[in-house]
Amino acid sequence: MNVNKAEILRSIRREQRNSAWIDRSMLTLRKKFGDRYIAVKNRKVIDSDEDFETLLSRIRKDGNPESATFEFVTVEECIWVP
Numbered sequence: 001m002n003v004n005k006a007e008i009l010r011s012i013r014r015e016q017r018n019s020a021w022i023d024r025s026m027l028t029l030r031k032k033f034g035d036r037y038i039a040v041k042n043r044k045v046i047d048s049d050e051d052f053e054t055l056l057s058r059i060r061k062d063g064n065p066e067s068a069t070f071e072f073v074t075v076e077e078c079i080w081v082p
Contacts, residue, residue: 011066018043018069026073034075039068 021043022029029038029045036048037055046068049055059065 014067015069019071022069022071026077029073030075030077033073035073037070037072039065039070041068 018040022038022040033045033048036050037052038045038048039055039059040046047055047058047062049058052070052072056065056070059068
């Protein structure tokens with residue numbers, strides 16, 4: 001697979017936009033998808049499941065999994081203390 005610099009940059013920017021949207025939307029996402037994995041594409045949840053492998057399998061069947069951002073959404077906010 002031959003990937004050029006422009007494609008890599010587009011992929012990184014897409015991931016950043018999806019991740020930023022997830023961060024901003026976390027309160028709503030926790031209520032709807034708590035303790036589930038989500039797949040986000042173009043700042044929209046396209047699928048979710050309690051099992052990551054099951055979710056990934058469905059996303060692979062429906063299209064390009066590289067264009068989705070995957071995240072586990074906890075019911076409660078987790079704070080890491082070093």
